[in-house]
Amino acid sequence: MTQRFNRGEFWLLASSVEYSIPLPLLALPEWAPGGAMNTIDICLNRHGHGLDFQALVDTLLHVRRNGWIQFGRPLAGESVPFSEPDADEIAAFLRERGRGLDTVHYWLTVEGGAAWEAFARPRWEKYLTSSCEFPQDGSTFERSYTLETSDWQWLDKYLRAQATEQVIETGSMTLGELRPWQATYWKTLPFGLRCTFRSVEHRLRGHVPDSSRMLASWCEWR
Structure with a gap:
């Protein structure tokens, strides 16, 4: 049977597939003229949930009671979630x-x-994660990348796309296998690949890079 959601329920799940979301962010305006920074569309780089405040509280409560989400404070180490919050507590979380x-x-x-x-x-x-660090020690290379995915061909295609956008430092690339692979904080796959390399030059382009399109291609419903 196909899983069914209303728009707000699916939005909450899809928005948190790769990382946790602070509840106060959900209470921000969805957008504002002129590209104001303090809006959902800027902070999350996606359209808003389309819910008024009370509907947002009710939807969070419903999704939690279905067992689909948990609440906690990451800084306090509360990875063990709160016990069942009621609507008033959820509203207070949103107003923090x-x-x-x-x-x-x-x-x-x-x-x-x-x-x-x-x-x-x-x-x-086709799921691939890419993280980048900038050197702090005066090194000549510009960036240090770590890529993780589960398919050799997809990794090779992504690296070829990267080669048109930057110069990879000769001899800097490493490859390794991950068994299992923690693809996201909730999803584990039996096999993964990790690739690291350093970039010595970044080539600016006037269009969306192919590598960026590849990062978004693993799921249309996001």
Whole structure:
């Protein structure tokens, strides 16, 4: 049977597939003229949930009671989630000041991830994470990258796209296998690959790079 959600429920699940979301962020305006920074569309780089405050509280409560999300404060180490919050407590979480790790976040449970997967049907073989660090020691290279994915061909294609956007320092690339691979905080796959390399030059382009398109291609329903 196909998993069914209303728009708000799916938005909450899809927004937290890769990382936890601070609840106060959900209470921000969805957008503002002129590209104001303090809006959902800027902070999350996605359209807002379309819910008024009370509907947002009710939807969070419903999704939690379905066992799809948990609440906690990452900075306080509260990875063991709160006991069942009621509507008033959720409203108070949404009204907290700030959006840092000291505020209440929500994240997917394994059951919530599975519910999202059943509808979104992600192609995990095309899921690829890319992280970048900038040197602090005066090194000549500009950036240090770490890539993780589960498919050799997809990794090779991504590296070829990267080669048109930057110059990879000769001899800097390393490859390794991950068994298992923690693809996201809730999703584990039996096999993964890790690739690291250094970039010595970044080539500016006037269009969206192919590598950026590849990062977004693993799931259309996000």
